[in-house]
Amino acid sequence: MTVEGIGNRTHGYHEIQSRLAKFNGTQCGYCTPGWVMNMYSIYESNNKKLNSTQIENSFAGNLCRCTGYRPIADAFKTFAKDADERLLHKLADLEDLAILKPCGVKCNKKCPHKKKDESVLLGKLNYSNQETKETISEDDWCFLEKGNNKMIVIDCGTNKWFKAYTLVDVFKAIGRCSDYKFIAGNTGQGVFHVTNYPRTVIDIFNVAELKGHSIDVNLILGAGMPLSEMMELFLKLSNENADFSYLKGFHEHMDLVAHVPVRNIGTIGGNLYMKYTTNDFQSDLFLLFESVGATLTIAEAPNKMKSVTMLEFLKINMKNKIIVNIMLPPLSSCCSFKSYKIMPRSQ
Numbered sequence: 001m002t003v004e005g006i007g008n009r010t011h012g013y014h015e016i017q018s019r020l021a022k023f024n025g026t027q028c029g030y031c032t033p034g035w036v037m038n039m040y041s042i043y044e045s046n047n048k049k050l051n052s053t054q055i056e057n058s059f060a061g062n063l064c065r066c067t068g069y070r071p072i073a074d075a076f077k078t079f080a081k082d083a084d085e086r087l088l089h090k091l092a093d094l095e096d097l098a099i100l101k102p103c104g105v106k107c108n109k110k111c112p113h114k115k116k117d118e119s120v121l122l123g124k125l126n127y128s129n130q131e132t133k134e135t136i137s138e139d140d141w142c143f144l145e146k147g148n149n150k151m152i153v154i155d156c157g158t159n160k161w162f163k164a165y166t167l168v169d170v171f172k173a174i175g176r177c178s179d180y181k182f183i184a185g186n187t188g189q190g191v192f193h194v195t196n197y198p199r200t201v202i203d204i205f206n207v208a209e210l211k212g213h214s215i216d217v218n219l220i221l222g223a224g225m226p227l228s229e230m231m232e233l234f235l236k237l238s239n240e241n242a243d244f245s246y247l248k249g250f251h252e253h254m255d256l257v258a259h260v261p262v263r264n265i266g267t268i269g270g271n272l273y274m275k276y277t278t279n280d281f282q283s284d285l286f287l288l289f290e291s292v293g294a295t296l297t298i299a300e301a302p303n304k305m306k307s308v309t310m311l312e313f314l315k316i317n318m319k320n321k322i323i324v325n326i327m328l329p330p331l332s333s334c335c336s337f338k339s340y341k342i343m344p345r346s347q
């Protein structure tokens with residue numbers, strides 16, 4: 001999905017694009033696609049039910065050097081359930097500006113547009129503009145392989161791309177090459193930029209065994225779990241299960257790690273493996289997990305797994321191996337967890 005895909009000049013702009021323009025939230029335009037796509041993804045993934053704080057907290061990863069952030073924030077906050085009435089009035093006025101055509105007669109302050117039902121104008125998310133596309137259905141997406149979880153192989157001769165769905169796929173792909181690289185969310189690129197890829201890349205983002213969580217005595221988190229999902233789980237469990245009340249502290253700490261778009265696709269396994277390859281990478285996850293004595297499950301074949309401590313993990317040979325899950329132990333409620341993060345700015 002691209003910024004042109006959600007709305008464009010030929011077929012009409014999406015409401016997010018229109019409102020950003022109406023609030024003068026774009027100047028040189030360099031940053032605009034990023035703002036629009038970020039807003040679009042949080043808007044859609046929250047079923048269009050957002051509040052102003054959620055919107056404000058989701059933009060730590062976007063920078064604008066031209067317009068200042070106020071018009072951008074104002075435009076997007078008009079999509080919030082709790083949007084400020086003044087912003088919605090401003091939106092209504094801006095919409096009126098777009099449809100008023102000068103009649104050339106001195107204004108008698110009885111403009112017919114004023115009769116518009118204010119409740120419709122202030123209908124927040126139900127607000128609709130016929131000139132723009134408001135919703136995008138599933139039909140607008142292009143699915144490469146919908147519902148078919150067979151490993152995809154793109155073979156370009158010397159270079160190969162595998163999209164694995166199971167651990168069996170992963171080890172099959174490894175067995176077909178001498179050198180490979182796993183890719184999960186691929187956000188590691190933002191920390192350590194890789195320009196030379198090996199000939200084989202194995203996409204493990206959808207490997208079933210790396211997804212989800214379970215609780216036996218420990219809390220077992222799939223290594224392919226995105227950080228946002230992990231945070232939600234931490235918050236929920238810390239409220240429901242006294243053995244894991246310490247996860248509230250983990251959640252607060254994680255709220256200062258990276259930013260929402262990175263956390264939405266960046267995975268636990270990816271973060272830990274970056275610590276494995278680059279020892280001075282300041283991995284917050286490694287620190288949190290080590291502080292409670294977590295252990296990792298490493299697979300060297302689909303049915304051959306081994307459990308290691310966080311410190312042992314840093315020393316083992318990971319060639320032809322994959323991190324499958326992380327086990328966090330229950331802690332008695334007399335344990336107290338506190339962490340601090342030192343950083344130049346909190347967003």
Ligand SMILES: Cc1cc2nc3c(=O)[nH]c(=O)nc-3n(C[C@H](O)[C@H](O)[C@H](O)COP(=O)(O)OP(=O)(O)OC[C@H]3O[C@@H](n4cnc5c(N)ncnc54)[C@H](O)[C@@H]3O)c2cc1C
Pocket residue numbers: 181182183184185186187188189190191204210223224227256257258259262265266267268269270271272273274282283284285321322323324
């Ligand atoms: C802007 C930004 C800010 C960040 N801030 C912080 C921060 O404050 N604190 C912090 O701790 N981190 C931070 N990070 C790091 C972030 O948490 C990681 O980039 C993310 O978790 C990596 O996950 P991924 O799925 O994208 O990994 P990828 O980029 O896909 O992979 C990273 C590496 O891990 C390997 N890998 C991935 N999954 C597995 C697996 N299951 N088994 C074995 N190898 C695997 C890949 O081969 C690759 O070498 C930041 C990142 C960015 C981009």
Ligand code: FES
Pocket residue numbers: 025026027028029030031032063064065066067
């Ligand atoms: S509009 Fe120019 S950088 Fe944002």
